Amino acid sequence: MSYELYYWTGLQGRGEFVRLCLEDAGAPYIDVAREKGDDAMMSWLNGDHEGALPFAPPFLKSGRLVIAQVANILQYLGPRHDLVPASESKRLYAHQLELTITDLVAEVHDTHHPVATGLYYEDQKAEAKRRAKDFRENRIPKFLGYFETVVERGGGNYPLREHSYVDLSLFQILAGLDYAFPKAMKKLSPEIPLLRGLAKRVAARPNVAAYLASERRVPFNETGIFRHYPELDG
Amino acid sequence: MSYELYYWTGLQGRGEFVRLCLEDAGAPYIDVAREKGDDAMMSWLNGDHEGALPFAPPFLKSGRLVIAQVANILQYLGPRHDLVPASESKRLYAHQLELTITDLVAEVHDTHHPVATGLYYEDQKAEAKRRAKDFRENRIPKFLGYFETVVERGGGNYPLREHSYVDLSLFQILAGLDYAFPKAMKKLSPEIPLLRGLAKRVAARPNVAAYLASERRVPFNETGIFRHYPELDG
Numbered sequence: 001m002s003y004e005l006y007y008w009t010g011l012q013g014r015g016e017f018v019r020l021c022l023e024d025a026g027a028p029y030i031d032v033a034r035e036k037g038d039d040a041m042m043s044w045l046n047g048d049h050e051g052a053l054p055f056a057p058p059f060l061k062s063g064r065l066v067i068a069q070v071a072n073i074l075q076y077l078g079p080r081h082d083l084v085p086a087s088e089s090k091r092l093y094a095h096q097l098e099l100t101i102t103d104l105v106a107e108v109h110d111t112h113h114p115v116a117t118g119l120y121y122e123d124q125k126a127e128a129k130r131r132a133k134d135f136r137e138n139r140i141p142k143f144l145g146y147f148e149t150v151v152e153r154g155g156g157n158y159p160l161r162e163h164s165y166v167d168l169s170l171f172q173i174l175a176g177l178d179y180a181f182p183k184a185m186k187k188l189s190p191e192i193p194l195l196r197g198l199a200k201r202v203a204a205r206p207n208v209a210a211y212l213a214s215e216r217r218v219p220f221n222e223t224g225i226f227r228h229y230p231e232l233d234g
Numbered sequence: 235m236s237y238e239l240y241y242w243t244g245l246q247g248r249g250e251f252v253r254l255c256l257e258d259a260g261a262p263y264i265d266v267a268r269e270k271g272d273d274a275m276m277s278w279l280n281g282d283h284e285g286a287l288p289f290a291p292p293f294l295k296s297g298r299l300v301i302a303q304v305a306n307i308l309q310y311l312g313p314r315h316d317l318v319p320a321s322e323s324k325r326l327y328a329h330q331l332e333l334t335i336t337d338l339v340a341e342v343h344d345t346h347h348p349v350a351t352g353l354y355y356e357d358q359k360a361e362a363k364r365r366a367k368d369f370r371e372n373r374i375p376k377f378l379g380y381f382e383t384v385v386e387r388g389g390g391n392y393p394l395r396e397h398s399y400v401d402l403s404l405f406q407i408l409a410g411l412d413y414a415f416p417k418a419m420k421k422l423s424p425e426i427p428l429l430r431g432l433a434k435r436v437a438a439r440p441n442v443a444a445y446l447a448s449e450r451r452v453p454f455n456e457t458g459i460f461r462h463y464p465e466l467d468g
Binding site for chain 2: 055092103110114115124130143146150
């Protein structure tokens with residue numbers, strides 16, 4: 001039985017964190033909106049089906065379960081695909097780390113939309129410049145410095161001493177930040193050697209490498225979470 | 235054995251969502267920073283202890299477990315204190331709802347800090363006015379409209395057809411928004427009768443009522459997440 005992933009077409013966005021997990025696990029899944037269009041997703045958001053009501057994509061259908069929110073989905077998939085350690089303490093820690101990544105992703109989004117999601121970037125560019133400056137100078141170093149410490153405490157290779165879904169999300173964070181803020185990330189790179197090593201190991205995992213080389217990996221673009229606007233990179 | 239809750243003193247903040255859960259459950263807990271000062275919390279954030287490293291408060295110690303991120307903590311406490319239904323589908327849904335509340339809380343914070351957490355409100359007041367306008371006009375109706383539908387789909391009384399930790403968080407959301415945006419909330423109230431009913435039932439629960447009447451319930455103030463700045467209420 002295939003999972004059904006529901007997420008907007010045309011961008012990586014938050015759906016990509018789920019996609020990387022499914023791809024790394026080699027789990028069969030249908031990327032519903034890509035196959036049937038965004039409308040196939042809207043009936044779920046409009047409440048036309050019984051059961052759990054998602055607030056926003058991505059959400060995953062697994063049999064009769066409907067699971068929304070990235071970290072919730074990864075927490076569900078992790079144990080089913082050997083992508084999280086078995087102990088309660090490590091599962092709680094993995095989820096905490098994923099929720100901290102979720103917070104970071106929201107802050108990335110707000111660098112280009114600091115006033116309103118419903119307004120164009122051009123209509124909030126002045127505010128975006130101010131917010132992005134703080135994000136580059138304070139928030140990226142704080143978050144990535146934290147995750148660097150987390151990998152160090154995990155022995156230097158993995159936050160949880162073994163491969164987990166958290167690694168996949170950290171890979172995506174680095175890839176996205178490198179795309180959106182290349183200058184800021186180049187400057188910061190010497191301070192995050194363990195994260196850089198982790199991202200390389202993730203990219204070299206056979207299923208991940210195959211995915212990244214496929215057409216299923218939509219390139220980063222300016223409709224996603226990670227957007228490259230040179231004026232926001234200082 | 236008592237839980238140990240770690241959160242900043244002097245404000246409700248994100249810690250309040252955990253506090254409401256512990257109080258409703260009648261679970262014994264030590265509010266560590268209030269008893270020993272914020273320094274007692276810093277050694278955990280500084281990484282002086284082995285195991286899970288929190289990124290930020292609140293975090294909860296339960297025996298040797300260290301659990302950070304509000305939704306993660308509530309998901310841990312729920313089954314232990316009969317504050318979430320037993321089925322997997324309902325637990326996943328409860329957690330999804332809590333994570334959506336987490337997103338809303340972050341947006342509330344950004345109404346008064348749309349540029350940088352590290353800057354004073356006064357230094358981002360112009361941006362705050364713009365962001366708060368969008369928040370009042372678009373985001374509050376979208377989030378609360380969603381949760382109103384969720385309660386309706388749950389039968390009209392509870393999102394999950396029975397009392398759960400999600401109710402406590404929704405109570406806190408309404409209390410906080412009423413404090414921060416009284417005019418906007420008064421205008422919206424006719425559209426959220428089920429949420430208003432739910433909040434009343436939560437406030438009348440004996441343990442919650444006793445807590446709200448106690449000195450442990452710090453009043454809302456302008457160092458917390460929910461701040462009343464009249465110029466942001468339109």
